[in-house]
Amino acid sequence: MDQPGYDYHIDIPGTTIFDGKQAMKGYALNKMCYDFNRAENREGFKADEEGWMEKYGLNEGQKQAIRDRDILKMIEEGGNIYYLAKLAGIFKLSVQDVGGLQTGRTTEEFQDYLKSQA
Structure with missing residues (x-):
């Protein structure tokens, strides 16, 4: 529900807002x-990334972002940072690595x- 005086679809340059539309896109x-969350699934993905992406029905943009190891593109493709x-x-990136990517900084x-x- 929108609140008076609150622009729900605010545009923040360089920022992908995770809203209902993005959630559907990235389902x-x-x-x-x-x-x-299950170790055997992480191992299965590492063994056959293409097969795993096909199994879950990822679109080509999502697949390419994964192939490129491009976390920011995955967010644009509907990925939720928590997931x-x-x-x-799996890609050996820490939370601080991703924070650097999101802010245009090195780790x-x-x-x-x-x-x-602090």
Whole structure:
């Protein structure tokens, strides 16, 4: 429900807003990532990424983002960062690596930024 004076679809340059439209767009990707809560599913993905993406019905944009290891593109393709965290872990990316990507910083620059905010 919209609140008076609140622009629900605010445009923040460079930011993908995760709303209902994005949730629908990313349903298959997020479902696949949710299933990475189980170690055997993470191992299955590592053994056959293409087969795994096909099994979950990912669209070509989502598949290419995964092939490219492009977390920001996965977000644009409807990925929810909370679900993508498991996939990032498979790719050996930490939360701070992803934070750096999201803010246009290297991991080290992002870590320095976090320390400066303490």
